[in-house]
């Protein structure tokens with residue numbers, strides 16, 4: 347279970363963009379969080395992935411309260427999450443080849459020996475050919491780079507996936523391919539998903555249930571099932 | 573070559589437009605290959621395709637904004653000016669802003685960050701229309717009104733605007749010169765659906781009866797909302813040009829790639845087209861879609877030619893006239909083949925042939941066409 351309890355967060359304590367939000371994702375469940383851009387849903391996604399420290403409230407991961415954020419999060423909690431953002435170019439080091447990019451989390455956790463096997467596996471999962479793996483971000487399209495970012499998010503076998511507008515910049519076919527890759531991974535591993543976005547049709551098709559941002563904040567309280 | 577001159581003349585006529593980039597080591601990347609279409613006044617043509625298919629390069633070519641290593645062929649006539657051969661001075665002084673208004677992909681990057689929207693509008697007005705103080709202030713407010721940009725926000729800097737308002741500011745700037753051609757390059761990327769709808773509706777409204785809009789987008793719902801015709805680009809080529817209504821509705825697209833693209837939508841089958849597009853630096857001789865196409869057979873090792881789709885409304889046969897010999901010269905596919913296809917199209921699809929161009933050896937209509945749910949407002 348991934349639980350966000352009374353989370354208040356933002357960039358200015360006097361004016362938080364996330365106010366007293368409750369949200370629960372059951373194991374293996376796919377929850378779509380819908381909201382307009384700028385509403386704070388991306389901030390909430392970052393809190394859920396332990397990338398942004400909330401001002402108040404708790405994140406509880408499989409019964410354990412989150413004890414730190416970003417690099418201060420205990421490794422076991424940090425690596426429970428795979429995260430994919432909207433803009434692959436902002437989250438990919440331009441100096442790395444796609445292979446190195448996908449392998450980053452393995453190296454960072456002392457598992458470099460697994461790189462060849464894991465990268466080959468994941469490249470297949472996300473539909474990247476060998477010729478592309480040797481390239482650097484500027485030599486591939488947005489869609490190809492986003493495939494690599496998804497592979498990177500899956501490389502440590504996370505129990506929870508957080509996808510923040512993962513497909514907002516992509517064409518219909520690449521969108522369907524990336525969602526299929528996520529769903530294939532989830533079917534295999536039972537991972538849960540929080541998909542944040544503004545495309546209602548997409549999230550309703552993709553997820554088990556969707557919640558609207560307005561239902562989460564403040565008094566509207568508890569996570570309503572739709 | 574004897575087709576009667578259609579009236580009225582198109583705003584933009586693109587014929588055999590190709591762009592390739594010379595890379596280090598002498599290799600070439602073909603970004604646009606033999607594009608041909610006409611755009612009439614009052615018409616909106618949506619150019620759709622995935623990122624990297626060449627559609628943005630086509631836009632840059634029309635604006636004379638290609639990098640130095642680009643080589644072009646063909647023509648893009650705006651009235652009697654060929655945009656491909658016009659010199660930079662002509663483009664800067666008489667074309668950009670005046671005859672072609674650009675609605676940019678990233679308004680935040682297009683607006684000057686250190687100046688208010690008002691001062692940018694005033695400067696553009698001064699440049700393009702010659703309005704001077706004291707009329708300038710009112711003209712800027714009127715220009716803002718046209719794009720529904722609130723007057724109360726005119727004294728803000730771009731970073732103080734929401735994405736939607738920044739887009740409107742950019743649109744207001746694009747409209748100042750009253751250009752007959754509006755070119756919108758992915759104007760809705762990253763915007764919410766509601767804002768997407770509003771942005772494209774506004775663009776459509778500005779087109780009215782006497783301008784033309786070329787909308788370049790990967791957003792099929794946006795294209796459906798405002799386009800009269802749809803051109804689908806794949807691996808540098810336009811593979812289908814169709815009437816928007818029949819493309820999105822019944823009978824649906826005829827090119828297998830276009831069908832795959834629509835079927836990938838979450839409101840349809842949500843299944844991706846297998847594989848990925850080929851590299852533009854290593855395009856095959858035959859149909860570039862063949863490795864991903866379920867219908868591919870031996871015929872597809874020869875390049876299919878877009879049949880009858882070059883022209884807009886009222887251009888009967890002229891497109892094929894051009895397509896035959898040119899296609900033959902390039903790739904060896906006979907002019908007869910192209911002609912036959914056109915004739916076949918006419919029989920199958922009486923009356924719609926000039927808007928039903930498709931470059932495929934087996935252009936069958938999908939038996940089951942699921943309509944998009946979003947209604948055309």
Ligand code: SF4
Nearest residue numbers: 859862865872932933
């Ligand atoms: S020409 Fe052949 S390979 Fe290409 S789209 Fe048509 S059927 Fe498929």
